[in-house]
Amino acid sequence: MAALLELNDVSVTFRSRRGSHEFRAVDRVSLAVSAGEIVGLVGESGSGKSSLARFIVGLNQASAGTAVFDGVELPGRTRPPELRRRIQMVFQDPYSSLDPRMTIGQQLSELLRVRAGVPRAQVSARARELLEQVHLPADLLRARPRRMSGGQRQRAAIAKALSVGPDLLVADEPVSALDVSVQAGIIKLFAELRRSLGLTVLFIAHDLAVVRHLCDRVAVMYMGQIVEQADTAELFRNPSHPYTQGLLAAVPRLASRPVRGTAVAGEPPDLSRLPSGCRFRPRCPIARSLCEQEEPRLEAAGDDAGHTAACHFKRVPVAGEAGTPATGNGNDPSSREVT
Amino acid sequence: MMQDPGPDDQPLLQVEDLHVTVNAGGARPDAVDGISLTVASGEAVGLVGESGSGKSLTLRAILGLLPPGASVTGGRVLYRGTDLIADPRSLRRLRGTGISMIFQEPMTALSPVARVGAQMIDAARRHHGWSPHDARRQAIRLARQMGIPDAEATLSLYPHELSGGLRQRVMIAAALAGEPALLLCDEPTTALDVTIQDQIIKLLTRLRDELSMSMLYVTHDLAVVAQLCDRVEVMYAGRIIESGPVTATFSRPVHPYTMGLLRATPDVDDVQGDLYAIPGYAPGVADRPTGCPFHPRCPVASPECQSGSFPLLEVGDGRATACAFPERVARLAETEVSS
Numbered sequence: 001m002a003a004l005l006e007l008n009d010v011s012v013t014f015r016s017r018r019g020s021h022e023f024r025a026v027d028r029v030s031l032a033v034s035a036g037e038i039v040g041l042v043g044e045s046g047s048g049k050s051s052l053a054r055f056i057v058g059l060n061q062a063s064a065g066t067a068v069f070d071g072v073e074l075p076g077r078t079r080p081p082e083l084r085r086r087i088q089m090v091f092q093d094p095y096s097s098l099d100p101r102m103t104i105g106q107q108l109s110e111l112l113r114v115r116a117g118v119p120r121a122q123v124s125a126r127a128r129e130l131l132e133q134v135h136l137p138a139d140l141l142r143a144r145p146r147r148m149s150g151g152q153r154q155r156a157a158i159a160k161a162l163s164v165g166p167d168l169l170v171a172d173e174p175v176s177a178l179d180v181s182v183q184a185g186i187i188k189l190f191a192e193l194r195r196s197l198g199l200t201v202l203f204i205a206h207d208l209a210v211v212r213h214l215c216d217r218v219a220v221m222y223m224g225q226i227v228e229q230a231d232t233a234e235l236f237r238n239p240s241h242p243y244t245q246g247l248l249a250a251v252p253r254l255a256s257r258p259v260r261g262t263a264v265a266g267e268p269p270d271l272s273r274l275p276s277g278c279r280f281r282p283r284c285p286i287a288r289s290l291c292e293q294e295e296p297r298l299e300a301a302g303d304d305a306g307h308t309a310a311c312h313f314k315r316v317p318v319a320g321e322a323g324t325p326a327t328g329n330g331n332d333p334s335s336r337e338v339t
Numbered sequence: 340m341m342q343d344p345g346p347d348d349q350p351l352l353q354v355e356d357l358h359v360t361v362n363a364g365g366a367r368p369d370a371v372d373g374i375s376l377t378v379a380s381g382e383a384v385g386l387v388g389e390s391g392s393g394k395s396l397t398l399r400a401i402l403g404l405l406p407p408g409a410s411v412t413g414g415r416v417l418y419r420g421t422d423l424i425a426d427p428r429s430l431r432r433l434r435g436t437g438i439s440m441i442f443q444e445p446m447t448a449l450s451p452v453a454r455v456g457a458q459m460i461d462a463a464r465r466h467h468g469w470s471p472h473d474a475r476r477q478a479i480r481l482a483r484q485m486g487i488p489d490a491e492a493t494l495s496l497y498p499h500e501l502s503g504g505l506r507q508r509v510m511i512a513a514a515l516a517g518e519p520a521l522l523l524c525d526e527p528t529t530a531l532d533v534t535i536q537d538q539i540i541k542l543l544t545r546l547r548d549e550l551s552m553s554m555l556y557v558t559h560d561l562a563v564v565a566q567l568c569d570r571v572e573v574m575y576a577g578r579i580i581e582s583g584p585v586t587a588t589f590s591r592p593v594h595p596y597t598m599g600l601l602r603a604t605p606d607v608d609d610v611q612g613d614l615y616a617i618p619g620y621a622p623g624v625a626d627r628p629t630g631c632p633f634h635p636r637c638p639v640a641s642p643e644c645q646s647g648s649f650p651l652l653e654v655g656d657g658r659a660t661a662c663a664f665p666e667r668v669a670r671l672a673e674t675e676v677s678s
């Protein structure tokens with residue numbers, strides 16, 4: 001199946017605060033999202049998740065690379081309204097897409113009339129239908145965002161994004177600010193919208209457990225690059241990149257279970273002073289001298305189709321021993337030298 | 340008349356029937372509505388609950404640091420038997436040396452215009468009467484203990500020059516410099532990456548052992564409590580609705596709200612079973628329901644739950660619940676989560 005969205009070596013460059021130099025917040029990212037798929041994007045703060053998301057919806061420009069959406073290359077600068085309509089974004093803070101002065105009904109009606117071209121006579125019925133789709137009571141049409149709870153606001157923001165009939169929803173940490181009791185409802189809502197509307201979602205999160213529950217596929221970002229990508233079940237069963245392993249090990253658990261691997265130590269270095277070779281090297285527990293000399297590229301990790309990792313010594317599962325700590329690439333782990 | 344316990348078996352901290360009122364549109368509702376809890380010497384107690392349940396106000400009331408608009412209207416806060424509310428002078432003496440507090444956002448606790456080294460040991464320096472030279476030596480020792488890399492250089496920086504994780508370490512160092520017996524924590528890792536959160540949790544666990552310090556730890560993340568605490572107090576709408584040892588409480592909760600929270604928390608190791616979303620939303624301070632405050636969202640509520648009082652009652656094994664029908668919780672435990 002052809003991808004709905006295909007990014008090829010996309011970079012997003014910013015100038016540092018002091019203006020002295022440029023750095024790549026997104027560094028040669030390639031990613032394909034198929035229609036009807038929910039793809040998770042995870043990584044630490046500053047890894048470039050939002051920068052990539054904002055590029056996809058047209059709020060950031062790429063400094064290099066191309067993006068193809070439904071067979072059409074996305075233009076570098078201004079996007080025609082039709083393209084903008086088809087790719088919508090939902091933010092962590094729903095306030096950023098809600099107008100505090102207008103009721104939810106007014107905001108939806110305006111979008112339906114102006115952007116979605118719904119005939120006037122059908123606008124109010126359609127607005128009700130949208131609220132139903134996101135499981136909000138119809139009387140909230142008359143409410144302003146201030147009067148609503150955090151979860152209700154996020155549902156309203158999703159309803160606004162849906163009102164123009166998008167094909168792709170880019171959701172940037174839509175549940176990160178919500179209480180866990182409410183978060184579960186929003187996670188289910190995304191799953192349901194994919195089922196009922198065939199919506200495609202790029203779902204950004206820092207909570208790996210949330211991603212595991214919702215997404216079909218996951219891409220792990222580190223300092224502007226995707227360092228590992230796989231189907232969700234495969235990624236959590238056989239994390240291959242030391243960074244992915246370390247992220248997983250850092251997640252606090254409700255039940256005391258043995259956790260594989262060691263959590264990532266240290267903090268990500270400054271993007272403007274990238275280490276030579278592999279950018280994860282300063283924090284990597286298994287780095288060797290090759291890692292200093294050569295930047296690893298995303299390559300197949302194991303037999304699972306679509307599982308790739310960017311590590312010279314990625315852990316590759318041997319057939320039939322999924323889930324057990326395996327040896328890296330046929331290299332003898334006992335001969336590891338730490339640089 | 341209760342027998343006066345000796346100083347050894349007296350809990351370090353004993354909060355009795357604490358009430359805190361706040362301004363809410365002309366009314367003065369009890370945001371904290373009669374909380375009682377104890378922290379024994381060397382014990383770590385988690386205080387969990389949804390946003391707005393009153394966790395921060397409880398913690399701040401203990402240390403006499405309530406925000407404008409909030410005030411204590413009843414109850415006692417006994418520290419080694421002394422009532423801190425009745426005796427604010429002894430409270431001032433205790434701050435920093437007997438009891439310290441760390442916050443979610445270290446910038447609120449650190450001065451932007453002083454170097455972190457000086458701030459770190461400010462309280463301790465006054466307390467011990469250290470010379471500038473001794474103070475600097477102590478600061479470096481403490482910074483190393485906190486795992487702050489490049490301690491000497493880092494201490495001469497200003498807070499804004501540090502990453503979020505380092506700032507949090509500095510704040511913890513400042514809080515611990517006076518070697519307090521009790522550390523109050525208000526979501527100190529909520530704004531941090533899981534990798535940094537994991538490092539801070541391990542740091543606090545180690546320090547707790549080394550300094551045989553007690554902790555009262557506020558968070559909305561049950562998994563963090565599972566990692567750090569011996570006992571847990573679950574808050575809902577200004578009250579404690581369940582209390583007990585962490586392991587027992589999380590494996591067999593005795594209040595439907597606790598069970599709901601546990602079932603709503605996604606598990607990073609497992610995707611068995613559907614996520615549960617607690618229906619509805621947590622009430623605001625001004626519109627808390629009568630009777631059992633959880634009744635509008637409770638899956639096993641009955642008409643008796645809508646009025647009357649629902650105090651926290653002991654159910655054995657150091658556990659307590661405010662649900663008047665714990666047998667319903669047991670029944671609930673047997674049902675599968677349905678969507």
Ligand SMILES: Nc1ncnc2c1ncn2[C@@H]1O[C@H](COP(=O)(O)OP(=O)(O)OP(=O)(O)O)[C@@H](O)[C@H]1O
Pocket residue numbers: 014015016017025043044045046047048049050051052206271
């Ligand atoms: N408009 C901008 N101008 C300059 N720098 C920027 C801009 N937007 C982002 N950055 C920088 O780019 C890097 C990546 O930021 P980005 O917001 O994409 O990260 P993120 O993965 O979304 O992090 P978080 O989890 O904190 O949201 C950071 O160093 C950030 O400071």
Ligand SMILES: Nc1ncnc2c1ncn2[C@@H]1O[C@H](COP(=O)(O)OP(=O)(O)OP(=O)(O)O)[C@@H](O)[C@H]1O
Pocket residue numbers: 361362363370388389390391392393394395396397406407408409559623624
């Ligand atoms: N200074 C204040 N004036 C008026 N109302 C307040 C004040 N501080 C807190 N409140 C209200 O009291 C309630 C409890 O607040 P508190 O900050 O203790 O909640 P919390 O459990 O810490 O929530 P969160 O998880 O969001 O930090 C909230 O509804 C809040 O709006």
Ligand code: SF4
Pocket residue numbers: 241242243278279280281284285286287288291296310311312313314
């Ligand atoms: S390439 Fe080397 S430094 Fe990078 S993640 Fe792999 S082992 Fe670690």
Ligand code: SF4
Pocket residue numbers: 594595596631632633634635637638639640641644649661662663664667
């Ligand atoms: S008292 Fe009633 S409403 Fe409250 S938790 Fe128990 S069953 Fe539910």
Ligand SMILES: [Mg+2]
Pocket residue numbers: 049050051172
């Ligand atoms: Mg972001």
Ligand SMILES: [Mg+2]
Pocket residue numbers: 394395396
């Ligand atoms: Mg709080």
